[in-house]
Amino acid sequence: MKSSVITFPGSNCDRDMDVALKKFGFKNKMVWHDDVELPKSDLVVLPGGFSYGDYLRCGSMASKSKIMTSVINFANSGGMVMGICNGFQILVETGLVPGVLLRNKYLEFICKNVFVKINNKKNTYFKNINKVLEFHIAHNEGNYFCTKDQLKEIEDNEQVAINYCDKDGKTEEQFNPNGSIKNIAGIFNKEKNVLGMMPHPERMIDHSLSGEDGSLFFNNLINNLK
Amino acid sequence: MIVNEQVAIDHGLKKDEFAKICELLERTPNITELGIFSAMWNEHCSYKSSRLHLKKLPTKGKQVIQGPGENAGVVDIGDNDAIVFKIESHNHPSFIEPYQGAATGVGGIMRDVFTMGARPIANLNSIHFGSPQHKKTKNLLRGVVHGIGGYGNCMGVPTIAGQTNFDSSYNGNILVNAMTLGLVKKDKIFYSKAAGLNKPVIYVGSKTGRDGIHGASMASASFDEKIEEKKPTVQVGDPFTEKLLLEACLELMAGDSIIAIQDMGAAGLTSSSIEMASKGNLGIEIDLNKVPCREAKMTPYEIMLSESQERMLIVLENGKENQAKKIFDKWNLDFAIIGKTTKSKRIELYFNNEKVSNIPVNTLVENSPMYDRKWKKSKLPKKNIIKKEHLNSLKIINVLKKILSDPNVCSKEWIWQQYDHTVMGDTIQKPGGDSGVVRVHGTNKAVAASVDSSAVYCWAHPLTGGKQVVCESFRNLISVGAKPIAITNCLNFGSPENEDNMGEFVECVQGIGEASKYLNFPVVSGNVSFYNQTKEKGIKPTPSIGGIGLIKDYQKMITMDFKEVDNIVLVIGKTEGHIDQSLFSRNILNEKNGPPPEVNLFNEKNIGETLLKLIEKDFIKSAHDVSLGGIITAVAKMSIKGNKGINLIKPKFLINEIEYYFAEDQGRYIIEVTKENLKKVSDILNKNAVHFDQLGTINENQLYINDKTKVTIDELKSSHTNWLENYMSK
Numbered sequence: 001m002k003s004s005v006i007t008f009p010g011s012n013c014d015r016d017m018d019v020a021l022k023k024f025g026f027k028n029k030m031v032w033h034d035d036v037e038l039p040k041s042d043l044v045v046l047p048g049g050f051s052y053g054d055y056l057r058c059g060s061m062a063s064k065s066k067i068m069t070s071v072i073n074f075a076n077s078g079g080m081v082m083g084i085c086n087g088f089q090i091l092v093e094t095g096l097v098p099g100v101l102l103r104n105k106y107l108e109f110i111c112k113n114v115f116v117k118i119n120n121k122k123n124t125y126f127k128n129i130n131k132v133l134e135f136h137i138a139h140n141e142g143n144y145f146c147t148k149d150q151l152k153e154i155e156d157n158e159q160v161a162i163n164y165c166d167k168d169g170k171t172e173e174q175f176n177p178n179g180s181i182k183n184i185a186g187i188f189n190k191e192k193n194v195l196g197m198m199p200h201p202e203r204m205i206d207h208s209l210s211g212e213d214g215s216l217f218f219n220n221l222i223n224n225l226k
Numbered sequence: 227m228i229v230n231e232q233v234a235i236d237h238g239l240k241k242d243e244f245a246k247i248c249e250l251l252e253r254t255p256n257i258t259e260l261g262i263f264s265a266m267w268n269e270h271c272s273y274k275s276s277r278l279h280l281k282k283l284p285t286k287g288k289q290v291i292q293g294p295g296e297n298a299g300v301v302d303i304g305d306n307d308a309i310v311f312k313i314e315s316h317n318h319p320s321f322i323e324p325y326q327g328a329a330t331g332v333g334g335i336m337r338d339v340f341t342m343g344a345r346p347i348a349n350l351n352s353i354h355f356g357s358p359q360h361k362k363t364k365n366l367l368r369g370v371v372h373g374i375g376g377y378g379n380c381m382g383v384p385t386i387a388g389q390t391n392f393d394s395s396y397n398g399n400i401l402v403n404a405m406t407l408g409l410v411k412k413d414k415i416f417y418s419k420a421a422g423l424n425k426p427v428i429y430v431g432s433k434t435g436r437d438g439i440h441g442a443s444m445a446s447a448s449f450d451e452k453i454e455e456k457k458p459t460v461q462v463g464d465p466f467t468e469k470l471l472l473e474a475c476l477e478l479m480a481g482d483s484i485i486a487i488q489d490m491g492a493a494g495l496t497s498s499s500i501e502m503a504s505k506g507n508l509g510i511e512i513d514l515n516k517v518p519c520r521e522a523k524m525t526p527y528e529i530m531l532s533e534s535q536e537r538m539l540i541v542l543e544n545g546k547e548n549q550a551k552k553i554f555d556k557w558n559l560d561f562a563i564i565g566k567t568t569k570s571k572r573i574e575l576y577f578n579n580e581k582v583s584n585i586p587v588n589t590l591v592e593n594s595p596m597y598d599r600k601w602k603k604s605k606l607p608k609k610n611i612i613k614k615e616h617l618n619s620l621k622i623i624n625v626l627k628k629i630l631s632d633p634n635v636c637s638k639e640w641i642w643q644q645y646d647h648t649v650m651g652d653t654i655q656k657p658g659g660d661s662g663v664v665r666v667h668g669t670n671k672a673v674a675a676s677v678d679s680s681a682v683y684c685w686a687h688p689l690t691g692g693k694q695v696v697c698e699s700f701r702n703l704i705s706v707g708a709k710p711i712a713i714t715n716c717l718n719f720g721s722p723e724n725e726d727n728m729g730e731f732v733e734c735v736q737g738i739g740e741a742s743k744y745l746n747f748p749v750v751s752g753n754v755s756f757y758n759q760t761k762e763k764g765i766k767p768t769p770s771i772g773g774i775g776l777i778k779d780y781q782k783m784i785t786m787d788f789k790e791v792d793n794i795v796l797v798i799g800k801t802e803g804h805i806d807q808s809l810f811s812r813n814i815l816n817e818k819n820g821p822p823p824e825v826n827l828f829n830e831k832n833i834g835e836t837l838l839k840l841i842e843k844d845f846i847k848s849a850h851d852v853s854l855g856g857i858i859t860a861v862a863k864m865s866i867k868g869n870k871g872i873n874l875i876k877p878k879f880l881i882n883e884i885e886y887y888f889a890e891d892q893g894r895y896i897i898e899v900t901k902e903n904l905k906k907v908s909d910i911l912n913k914n915a916v917h918f919d920q921l922g923t924i925n926e927n928q929l930y931i932n933d934k935t936k937v938t939i940d941e942l943k944s945s946h947t948n949w950l951e952n953y954m955s956k
Contacts, residue, residue: 009466009469009470010380010469010470012381012649013382016649019651020651048649050379050380050469052466053464053465053466054380054466055466108372108643109375109379109643109644109646110643111642111643111646111647111648112643138379138646140379200648203648203649203651206651208665208781208783209648209653210648210656
């Protein structure tokens, strides 16, 4: 399986994602934001970080980068595109996935482990995962928001990918770290080939780190892609 | 502007210093030159009050590649890997403008590390605030934490450990000390020594603006009621540009075009150009019209003294300019050839084709003032006599809960959750333990780092306090299974012109020196911050020690959480019952006087090394050093972390139970071992003459002494975790 990770100026989880993808068997290439053409890929990842410093709305500058035209075309033709954290923010800015990401409810950066419940398993990303996942978040703007009409559409199309929950999968407000509407932690596009999510599976790939559910995620992903 | 004595005094120079400048130059300096002298001769850059004493610190060791004098210290960790590290203060700016002050402190220290060719792999910080009740404390704390996070998180460097303290002596002067560790290949370390004639001098990074002019001079003076007027002297940080600068510099460093490189930190272009010339015994010629400026009509004076952030000065090999420029173009950073090295040994500046400065380099560096300030020796205070009836009337559990929720002991999770501590994917011990630990990427090795200070002990007796803080750092590294390598120090004190404050400095440094020499724990970098005072009142002497250690096989790392029910818990090191200056004495008995606990360097080394042996043999399940709050506080923290309890038995000693549990005798650790290994562990401890007491056995969920004295771990946990969050949300 071939993957590509896009590096924007200010990306800082690009290396971590590269390490993770390679660990689970992807042949990964790093792609510079100023390039025009995307290498042949089975998966494109927009990594976390602070693209262009996030001085404007997070992700908005990066969404206009040269390479993004190719990424958008790739996604629209059914290619698998995954945006993590800042990558999710970029995806939102391109309009590939609906909604916006606001500042965290308590106005503070949050770095900690969280649990997420998979809401939709009928897709390449989460098919065959049958448990609540322990993931890791590290963000300042992960408070997912959309209009009522949008929310209805998202739910009707089963676009909610994962929700924040407790270890038993209860998705109550108290397990919501950042104020996201309906505890939403990740969203698909209508076709489910594009996934944006705040948690960082690439930081959970070794028992010495914060946990190993990232390993589960990547192993499952590459198997589903095969 | 005509330069005279008054103008010099307004620049923070003393009368006789100005006279010396005129004598060295054999004329009166012009305003640009005066600005340069004031920047180079202030306390912050010249170390004029401290140099004499710092010379006495041990700075050499088998693993030391570079000691003090460069941008940061460098130590060897084997396999051609080296760690570059340093701690630095950003106290004054952080008090004036907490967010930017703290942010640029973090930015500055990271630059010091990547200037040497190392990729930063971990950040730490030691931050000190006034009393929680003081009206400024909450906002300062919030601003500093946001600033540290804002910069470090954006750079993508994990913040893995730190220390937060509250004490009313910081009401008018908070402390923000930032530390960074970087990883470099031993044969790819870059230095700031210029070499060769007619080599191009390159400016890269952000443009120069009017921010931070006289920042270093501001940091070399006390505060008064006009402090708000000093806001313009605080620099403004741009972590995004620094991230680009980091990547661009490392890309350039992969080749062989750099002769010397120096970041523009305190005193900006002035100190960076002069340091490079001075170390290379060369001159430098700069055309100031070529310096990229953010604002129009900046004067030579402003350009030379600006402390705009995220800038570097590089001396390149001839003919490599285009290749270098391409890299900086790729990262959208300014790149300008602004001058060249010369044989004149002078700093010669041109502006609009006019020579605006012509100063011999040695007058700024070697001839800078050095003072042997008057200082007062401290006496060891007398011991307090504590009434046993008073102790017996106290309830252990109530005291424990009070101590666990003390601002200086309570969990600092509210703070470190705002720092990205997991980015780079190698953090194997998060904040909240004895040390932060990161793996050396792609290897089995890991580096542990801790930052410590014990201002109360240093205040009570500077010599003992100085020793103690080095030992504390040593212990924090050993507790996670790391072999201590070296330290960096950040020496925060009041005015050196005050004999008491100067005495505190001299004796703390002496204590640090003695301990680091005895423990083979050399000082490889650091900085001094004086004038931490508002009007006449100085802070408690606060040397912060940043220690690093190596874990050869990271699978053997130790954490402090209790692991398994029925395991045995021991305290190693002797408990004499030293209560004076303990948290217990100060906060429960309300007794602020008395001597700090004694430091026995022989025991410290012996116990530490013995524990490392036990860890090497896989006998240790968890470990934690005993510090503030004594044995029972240490045990409670291990219980909370591990979600387990303990049945405590007090060994049969002559001292009171309260003294036994809350004393802060030094050189002690709590360790957890299995029943099966207890005999072997005892034998090794005995063989090495390490005193130990068996403290108890791990249980499911309560701290149990007897039926009347017990508490659930959940209850202790809420005492421990709630204080800070409640305080900040009020």
